[in-house]
Amino acid sequence: xxxxxxxxxxxxxxxxxxxxxxxxxxxxxxxxxxxxxxxxxxxxxxxxxxxxxxxxxxxxxxxxxxxxxxxxxxxxxxxxxxxxxxxxxxxxxxxxxxxxxxxxxxxxxxxxxxxxxxxxxxxxxxxxxxxxxxxxxxxxxxxxxxxxxxxxxxxxxxxxxxxxxxxxxxxxxxxxxxxxxxxxxxxxxxxxxxxxxxxxxxxxxxxxxxxxxxxxxxxxxxxxxxxxxxxxxxxxxxxxxxxxxxxxxxxxxxxxxxxxxxxxxxxxxxxxxxxxxxxxxxxxxxxxxxxxxxxxxxxxxxxxxxxxxxxx
Numbered sequence: 001x002x003x004x005x006x007x008x009x010x011x012x013x014x015x016x017x018x019x020x021x022x023x024x025x026x027x028x029x030x031x032x033x034x035x036x037x038x039x040x041x042x043x044x045x046x047x048x049x050x051x052x053x054x055x056x057x058x059x060x061x062x063x064x065x066x067x068x069x070x071x072x073x074x075x076x077x078x079x080x081x082x083x084x085x086x087x088x089x090x091x092x093x094x095x096x097x098x099x100x101x102x103x104x105x106x107x108x109x110x111x112x113x114x115x116x117x118x119x120x121x122x123x124x125x126x127x128x129x130x131x132x133x134x135x136x137x138x139x140x141x142x143x144x145x146x147x148x149x150x151x152x153x154x155x156x157x158x159x160x161x162x163x164x165x166x167x168x169x170x171x172x173x174x175x176x177x178x179x180x181x182x183x184x185x186x187x188x189x190x191x192x193x194x195x196x197x198x199x200x201x202x203x204x205x206x207x208x209x210x211x212x213x214x215x216x217x218x219x220x221x222x223x224x225x226x227x228x229x230x231x232x233x234x235x236x237x238x239x240x241x242x243x244x245x246x247x248x249x250x251x252x253x254x255x256x257x258x259x260x261x262x263x264x265x266x267x268x269x270x271x272x273x274x275x276x277x278x279x280x281x282x283x284x285x286x287x288x289x290x291x292x293x294x295x296x297x298x299x300x301x302x303x304x305x306x307x308x309x310x311x312x
Contacts, residue, residue, distance in 0.1 A: 001114050001156055003185070005215035005247035005268040006035045007192075007261060012223045013074040015094040019044065019082040022099065023089050027268060030093040032151040036156050037100040037267070038187045040217030040243075042115055044082065045074040045102050047191040048142045049219060049242040054230050056141050057245060066229035075113045077096075077102035078129055090120045098154045098163050098215070100189045103129065109306055112144040116135065117165050117189055119154055128152045132165040132175060144285035153181040159274055163187035168198050175208065177300045179287040184277050185211045192217035192243030209280040211249040211257075211272045218265055221244035252280035253294045 006025045011017030022044065023059040041047060048071055056064055070123065076082045083101070090097045096119075103116035115132035130150025135143040138242040151163040151174065162178035162185075169175065169188045178186065186204050190196050199212040205212035221240040224231055249270040257270045284290050 001036070001159060001242065001272050001274060002032070002034050002269065003033070003211075003213055003214055003249070004029050004037045004270070005238055005249075006037055006039045006043075007216055007218065007247040007268055008039070008043070008265055009223055010043050010046050012219065013225065013228065014071060015045045015074055015076050015082050018046070019085055022086055023096055025267070026086070026089050026093055026095055026097065030095055032267065032269060034095065034267070034269060036096040036098070036185075038163070038189060038213055038215035039100055039126050040215050041100040041117075041189040041191050042102045043100045043217060044076060046071075046072060047137065047217065047219065047243065049142050049191070050228075050230050050234060051138045051240075053237055054233050058140055063229050063233070065271055069101070070229060071142060072104060072111065072113055075102040077104055077106050078116075078118070078126070079106065083126065087120050087125050091122050091125070096154070096161070098122055098187050099188065100165065100215075101129075103131070108143060113142060114146060115139070115143045115165055116146075117150065117163050119150075119152075119163065121154060127154050130163065130165070133171065135165040148177070148300050148302045149304040151177045151300055151302060153183050156185070161185045163189065166190050166196070169204060173214055173298060173300075175204070176287065176298055179208050179210075180298070182287075183208060183210055185213060185272070188212065188214045190214060190216045190246070192219060192245050194244060194246030194262050197246040197248050197260050201248045202250045202254045202256075205252055206254040208286060209252045209277060211252060211274075211277065212244065213270075214248045214260075216246040216266060217243045218245050218263070220238045252277050269310045309310040
């Protein structure tokens with residue numbers, strides 16, 4: 001099976017432009033014989049990096065409000081034209097796609113952005129939309145809390161594949177929920193920093209006895225449009241590189257298939273042999289012969305959480 005991480009720069013806060021870039025990269029992946037490709041966390045339409053660098057916690061700050069409004073405006077809806085185009089391309093090219101997305105609510109949560117990992121099957125279309133369970137640290141200022149609705153694995157050829165957003169990959173129960181569905185390949189998506197993947201990508205592989213694909217992004221000050229409300233404040237800071245890649249692939253024994261790749265925009269491609277998953281589970285299967293369901297119980301609620309229910 002050939003898999004890939006799209007280590008790329010978004011057209012930041014430009015949903016149409018980033019969609020066009022995704023489509024181009026899908027064609028490139030298909031031309032290289034890739035069967036599954038993953039894009040970074042919130043690649044469409046961009047990671048909210050400014051919060052960390054511009055005092056995002058200043059309450060009622062007019063500039064932060066304008067920045068959030070711009071971010072909300074750039075977010076996409078699950079049934080919107082951007083994801084429809086990407087789904088159509090995935091179908092035409094025969095690709096399974098994991099796409100980090102800034103999702104805006106539709107019938108509810110119209111003022112909220114969710115960090116959502118969308119899974120697109122070439123035949124079935126969008127098969128899950130996993131909203132990040134717990135935004136990390138300053139991300140809580142811009143993203144809503146997710147739920148368990150998208151904690152699902154999907155069949156891609158002979159493999160069962162699941163995915164999580166960024167620091168969700170440190171959450172034992174979230175990982176276990178995917179292992180317990182027979183996961184063979186674990187996809188982790190990140191905004192883009194090698195420090196995040198150099199340990200966790202290998203740890204995931206060793207713990208789950210799975211192949212571990214980490215998709216990281218790139219982002220710098222040059223990618224920020226001049227009309228972003230905080231562009232001048234960002235330009236005055238010393239920090240100009242916000243996301244530096246780090247995409248990688250680890251084997252089920254924790255060895256690197258592809259070590260973390262930094263500061264380079266390219267498809268990070270790897271060929272994996274699923275027999276290695278079975279070999280490593282000879283001595284450890286975390287949701288099988290090395291689990292103790294008589295001692296430990298894990299319940300996963302996969303209902304989509306809504307703020308209200310209505311009767312006619």
